[in-house]
Amino acid sequence: xxxxxxxxxxxxLAGAFFYFTTYRSGRMHPTxxxxxxxxxxxxxxxxxxxLDNEEQNNITVYRKNIDSVVNITSRAVAFDFFYGLVPQExxxxxxxIDKEGxxxxxxxxxxxxxxxxxxxxxxxxxxxxxxxxxxxxxxAVIQIKAPDLTPMVLGDSRNLQIxxxxxxxxxxxxxxxxxxxxxxxxxxxxxxxxxMTIDEAIQTDAAINPGNSGGPLLNWHGEVIGINTLIASNxxxxxxxxxxxxxxxxxxxxxxxxxxxxxxRPALGVRTIPITPELADQMGxxxxxxxxxxxxxxxxxxxxxxxxxxxxxxxxxxxxxxxxGDLIVAIDGHEVQDQQDLSQxxxxxxxxxxxxxxxxxxxxxxxxxxxxxxxxxxx
Numbered sequence: 606x607x608x609x610x611x612x613x614x615x616x617x618l619a620g621a622f623f624y625f626t627t628y629r630s631g632r633m634h635p636t637x638x639x640x641x642x643x644x645x646x647x648x649x650x651x652x653x654x655x656l657d658n659e660e661q662n663n664i665t666v667y668r669k670n671i672d673s674v675v676n677i678t679s680r681a682v683a684f685d686f687f688y689g690l691v692p693q694e695x696x697x698x699x700x701x702i703d704k705e706g707x708x709x710x711x712x713x714x715x716x717x718x719x720x721x722x723x724x725x726x727x728x729x730x731x732x733x734x735x736x737x738x739x740x741x742x743x744x745a746v747i748q749i750k751a752p753d754l755t756p757m758v759l760g761d762s763r764n765l766q767i768x769x770x771x772x773x774x775x776x777x778x779x780x781x782x783x784x785x786x787x788x789x790x791x792x793x794x795x796x797x798x799x800x801m802t803i804d805e806a807i808q809t810d811a812a813i814n815p816g817n818s819g820g821p822l823l824n825w826h827g828e829v830i831g832i833n834t835l836i837a838s839n840x841x842x843x844x845x846x847x848x849x850x851x852x853x854x855x856x857x858x859x860x861x862x863x864x865x866x867x868x869x870r871p872a873l874g875v876r877t878i879p880i881t882p883e884l885a886d887q888m889g890x891x892x893x894x895x896x897x898x899x900x901x902x903x904x905x906x907x908x909x910x911x912x913x914x915x916x917x918x919x920x921x922x923x924x925x926x927x928x929x930g931d932l933i934v935a936i937d938g939h940e941v942q943d944q945q946d947l948s949q950x951x952x953x954x955x956x957x958x959x960x961x962x963x964x965x966x967x968x969x970x971x972x973x974x975x976x977x978x979x980x981x982x983x984x
Contacts, residue, residue: 663772674820677699677733678723680722698775706748710818721735741870746863760824761853769789773809774821775817776817777816822849830851854953858955871954873977878899895933912962957977
């Protein structure tokens, strides 16, 4: 009895507590000690605020150009040891350059493709034909037959400034119509995975990922200044370092690509060695840098223009060379110090163009007009 009396009292107290706190109030669930409001109170904006100048320009550039950027799907067939011929599919970007349906893109986007399909921003699909390609510049032109096309405006890639704003539009990972922005991070020569070199490539921190290849890089006015082509990354995705081919490089070969299907690569027709101040001093040259013509190739552009090669045998270390030839110091007023400078000049010209070459013949400085020939090897 002594034990039962305290237990009975505890039961009565517990029942009274339950009655007054839960049952009587009609709530058969545990009390929420934090409380539950009858309405959520939030702070809402009065309305969409005005866009700042930068945002408005981003929108303007995008709307101006999005209809001209296309998605390119290429289908090829590869051989597998176990399965035989296996279909492969790749994706990239491109942009319309005229109302006839010509589209500029990267060579590696359509390389070895048996079938190329273009999807416009309005989601309409067209079978494309490959009109011309230039592997050495990683450029290609394809064409579709479609109505009411809007070509992009091709700008000028000369005199780009480090830090100026740029935009990239493309289809990264197949996500069509994507806009990213950044700045010009640098201008430098870079080597592509296949070993080809892009002279004066535009480096940018605008996000460029697989699928952006072949798409346009735009300036603040929405004009094309480059063709996005590769990224520098250990994981195959954007690491803030992307590269674009200067649009001037493409403009120099576009006519050949469309009309001939290939590029008439210009050739000067000389063999040269770069001159350093030390070599210039040893040879008694009139300038301390430039390209010394060792040999003028028979029947080439240089021979027709009257440029002269070496006529005296000499040695650089144990390497025999021929000295006494003309020393090239500039082309069209642009200083030339090595083969890379010469290559950059050639990339901006094609066979048949005339350039003015500044040389030293002995101590005499002179200008010679040379009509460029066509390189025999398309490299």
